[in-house]
Every structure is written in structure tokens, then in C-alpha cells.
């Protein structure tokens with residue numbers, strides 16, 4: 001048994017203007033999970049402490065919260081792995097969400113992003129050869145197993161720095177779920193789905209890998225890259241900045257061996273997009289005033305032919 | 321057939337061989353240090369000279385793929401990096417030192433993919449073979465930050481400081497790809513790294529602990545949606561400033577471009593922060609006595625010479 005103090009965020013939107021904190025001192029085995037500690041606090045000390053949970057075994061996805069600054073499933077986090085030296089554990093609601101009551105948050109923005117994806121199979125017309133079933137080969141299924149493990153706990157969404165400043169971004173879980181249908185051979189709406197997730201700012205992922213802390217190993221950051229590749233393969237939204245950026249980066253590396261900053265800016269924003277260029281111009285001017293502008297023409301690296309050979313051997317889509 | 325060593329074994333092998341030899345390293349500066357952040361390249365070379373190590377630039381190396389090449393093709397970045405590693409090996413260099421968090425993460429990821437799979441190694445070498453190159457799998461990619469701590473050591477650095485930072489309050493900003501994903505980097509805890517803090521303290525500064533230090537600078541979405549990227553900068557700089565930071569230190573030139581360039585644009589939403597941002601080797605070189613005029617501090621948009629003057633570190 002150990003003396004553990006839970007330092008809990010308390011807030012009730014129905015009565016409180018601002019949140020406060022309650023410290024609940026417990027004597028519990030230190031190997032139990034943070035969720036069990038909360039259950040104990042609720043049963044023995046203060047019945048009004050609110051949090052979501054159901055399965056207690058990392059399957060339902062209800063209990064994600066911020067534990068000593070780290071967001072994750074309370075039922076998968078043993079107290080002794082997070083205990084501070086003073087014996088406390090600070091517990092807060094998931095970041096990037098509006099608190100409702102204590103550790104319970106408004107999940108609506110997260111669900112909305114799923115709903116927009118039409119998250120159900122939309123098969124093409126009936127398969128006359130197989131009228132009663134839609135077959136998937138084990139290989140095709142393999143691609144989906146990882147993402148199918150998503151329990152919609154929103155841990156990744158709470159960790160995403162882009163979501164925290166721009167709620168228009170679909171966020172990691174929804175994009176991983178888009179992958180789940182885009183890569184499903186039984187689905188007939190691939191292009192529509194890619195269009196939808198592109199509209200929901202697929203390319204606004206900042207490549208930060210914060211979502212690599214998904215407790216179910218969905219690896220949303222990798223699925224995001226997969227959906228981007230598929231977008232380019234299917235030539236969806238090719239006039240938007242995201243795909244153009246990817247292609248112009250490839251183009252400059254193929255030509256010079258280096259990522260040509262100047263050309264990438266022009267190629268992404270659009271050489272003739274005067275408004276767009278003017279928007280990046282103030283920064284450009286500030287940089288120019290410090291002699292900090294990247295060169296306009298890059299000298300190719302030595303043996304750049306080798307780089308071209310690599311590109312040509314691996315067949316990238318090229319910029320016209 | 322190549323025998324592939326798991327990276328920790330490679331690392332141990334390096335550790336043991338390094339101590340007795342002169343310190344020569346393969347050096348991969350990356351595109352940005354050769355383009356818009358030349359001051360980073362220059363201060364790295366000055367620092368290396370002061371430390372008595374030899375950084376041998378891999379002049380024919382290509383871009384690492386910058387996390388963007390992956391967006392269209394799984395294989396290209398891996399093979400581009402294999403080409404770079406083959407060049408290092410051909411020069412007898414097994415250590416490839418980077419000065420950019422993004423280069424570090426992506427070059428290490430490519431190396432891991434190659435070292436973990438005979439199939440991928442063979443595939444890469446089949447393409448390198450077209451121009452007579454081959455990667456044997458001996459390279460280890462490390463950031464200058466790790467070199468400073470592992471090979472030079474904090475004690476040695478401390479003993480070399482001639483211009484201690486006089487308690488300058490510095491907020492570390494790691495840059496995502498030098499810590500995450502942990503499976504690729506793993507040199508220190510990604511959730512609570514402290515190498516930059518240790519370094520800041522070793523050169524006489526005070527490291528500021530703040531929630532933004534492991535967060536993202538938004539660089540990779542600047543062209544996609546500038547306001548969002550600027551806001552990511554503003555959010556992190558706000559927290560640092562509120563915790564008392566006077567300056568920021570980063571091992572990544574992309575973070576530098578974002579933090580130095582976008583604080584002004586973020587001011588409308590996050591208030592003015594105006595924190596000067598140092599490149600890692602700039603601040604270390606400064607503490608080791610290299611004259612401020614040589615470090616390109618005048619190239620920054622937010623002039624770092626102001627805080628240095630305030631702290632009576634430069635006249």
C-alpha cells in the first residue's frame with residue numbers, strides 16, 4: 001500500500017465559471033491503474049468526481065485524460081509509472097477539448113470529423129459473381145488491421161498541436177479512419193473520400209509525430225502519409241497546395257539534389273498566384289533585409305545524375 | 321552479402337573505436353544550412369574548429385527528403401540517404417553528423433529501414449549499383465547535439481567556456497524529429513528530454529522548463545496555411561516568455577526559420593513575444609569565446625545581440 005494523492009481538475013459547466021482543483025489522499029496499492037485510483041476516490045471519498053470509463057482494459061476508448069502532463073488511457077497507466085516524487089498524480093481532462101464536468105469533455109468536434117467521412121462501407125454496385133459476400137484477400141485485409149484497432153479514444157487528437165490552434169484540421173484519428181476506407185478493396189468511394197479528407201485539411205498535418213503515442217499502435221502519422229500518397233496517385237486535388245508542395249520538392253531535389261527553397265515557395269503557392277505570393281512577401285522582405293534569402297538558382301550538387309537515376313528508377317509522379 | 325548490425329551494436333562499436341582515434345566525422349549540413357541559414361553552417365564550422373574535431377562535409381550528398389519526399393513515394397528518400405551513407409563509407413567515415421532535427425529524424429528512419437531489412441538494403445543497393453556505389457550498413461547518423469554530449473562531454477565543454485552566459489534564461493526548443501518517434505531516435509526520452517537544458521547550464525545559462533519545448537514549430541505547414549503555422553509558433557513562444565525566457569535555443573534550422581520568422585505574425589493572436597532564437601552551435605560557440613561578429617547573429621530577424629548586450633555579454 002502507498003499513500004497517493006490525486007490532484008484532480010474539477011469543473012462543472014452547469015455551475016462553475018472557472019475550474020478549481022481537489023486533492024484526494026488515498027491509501028492504495030501503487031501498482032493499480034490511475035483509473036482504479038479514480039474509481040477508489042469516487043467510491044470512498046467523493047462521489048461527485050466525474051470521468052468516463054467502461055471496459056477498464058484499453059478497449060472502449062473512454063478513459064483518455066491528461067496524467068501528469070501526459071495524455072493517455074487511465075486504465076492503461078499504472079500509478080507507479082507516473083507517480084511524482086511527492087506522491088501526487090495530477091489529473092486533467094484531455095487538452096484540445098472543452099471540459100464539461102471534471103474529466104469529462106465535449107467530444108463533439110472529434111465525432112463531427114468522423115461523421116463527415118461517412119465512416120461506413122460504401123461498396124460499388126453488386127458483385128454478380130459473389131452475390132452474397134464481398135471477399136477480401138488476407139493481404140488486402142492486412143493493410144487494415146492496424147487502423148481497425150483504433151478505439152476512438154481521441155488521445156492523438158488531444159496531442160495534436162495543429163488541432164490546438166486550428167480546429168478546422170481533421171486531426172490524426174479521422175485521417176487514419178479515412179485510410180481505413182480508402183484502402184478497403186470493398187469500398188467504392190475512394191475518390192470521394194480522398195476529396196473529403198483533402199477538404200478537411202489532410203495536408204495540414206505538421207509531421208510532428210505527437211500522435212505516435214496512440215495507445216493502440218494505429219500509428220496515425222504513418223497512415224496520414226499513406227493517404228497523401230494515395231491522393232497524389234489518384235490525382236485528387238492536384239491544384240491544391242499540399243500535393244503541389246510534395247511534387248515541387250521532389251522536382252527540385254531531382255534537378256539539383258537539394259531542396260530549393262525559393263522554387264518550393266513559388267511552386268507551392270503558385271508562380272502566378274500574386275495574392276498568395278504577396279502573403280508570404282512580408283516575411284520574404286524581412287528576410288531579404290537581413291541578407292537571409294535563399295538563392296534563386298541552386299547549383300546542382302556533384303554527381304547529381306546519380307540522384308536523377310534514383311528518381312527515375314523509382315517512378316515518382318512528376319510535375320508537368 | 322552484407323551483414324546487418326542492429327544499431328545499438330553499431331553504436332557500441334563506435335564508442336569503443338572513437339576514444340583512441342582522432343575525431344573525424346562525416347558532416348551532413350542539410351539544405352537549409354546551405355541556403356537561408358548559412359549562419360548555422362558557419363558557426364558549426366567555427367565551433368568544430370574550437371573543439372578540435374574535424375567535420376568532413378559530404379559535398380555530394382543530396383537532400384534527406386525533408387519528410388516531404390515520403391508524401392509521394394515510400395522508397396526515394398531511403399535510397400537517396402543510402403547514397404549519402406555510401407559516400408560517407410567511401411571516405412572511411414561511419415559517423416554522419418547532422419545539424420538539423422528534421423535531417424536527423426529522417427536520415428535515421430531511412431537508415432533503420434535499411435539496417436532492419438535485407439530486402440530493402442538489397443533493393444537500395446541495386447539502384448546505387450547503377451552508378452557503382454554500395455552501402456554496407458556501417459553508418460550511424462547523429463545530431464551535433466548528441467556529439468557534444470557523448471563525444472566531447474559536458475565536463476569538457478564546461479571547462480572550455482570562456483564567456484559564461486551569465487544566467488541568461490534560455491528556453492530549449494528541440495524540434496520534433498530529433499526526439500520523435502522514439503523508435504527512430506531514442507537517444508533520450510522524447511517526453512522529457514534534457515540534453516539542451518544540460519548544455520545550456522554547462523555554458524552558464526539558466527534553462528527554462530516550459531511545456532512548449534517538445535512541441536512542433538509548424539514549419540512544415542507554413543506554405544499550406546500560414547496563419548495556423550504562425551499560431552503554433554506564437555503558442556509555444558508565449559508559454560516560454562511567460563515562464564521568463566529571454567531567448568530560445570534550437571538544434572533545428574527549420575524551427576529556427578519558423579520561430580525567428582513567424583513570432584511577428586503570431587503577435588495578433590498571442591501577443592508580442594519577440595524572443596531571439598539561437599542556433600545550437602551559435603550559442604555554444606559564443607560561450608566558447610568565438611567573437612559574436614563571426615556567428616551571423618545579424619542575420620536573424622529578431623536580433624539576439626539585444627539580450628546579449630542587456631546581459632553585458634557583448635558591448
Ligand code: SF4
Pocket residue numbers: 149150151152153154155156157172173176213214215216217218219220
Ligand atoms: S488513432 Fe489511436 S489515439 Fe487516435 S483515437 Fe484511435 S486509438 Fe485513440
Ligand code: SF4
Pocket residue numbers: 156159160161162163171172204205206207208209210211212220221224
Ligand atoms: S503528426 Fe500530424 S496529425 Fe499527428 S499530431 Fe502531429 S500534426 Fe497532428
Ligand code: FES
Pocket residue numbers: 052053054055056057058059060061062063064073074075076
Ligand atoms: S476504460 Fe475503456 S479504454 Fe480505458
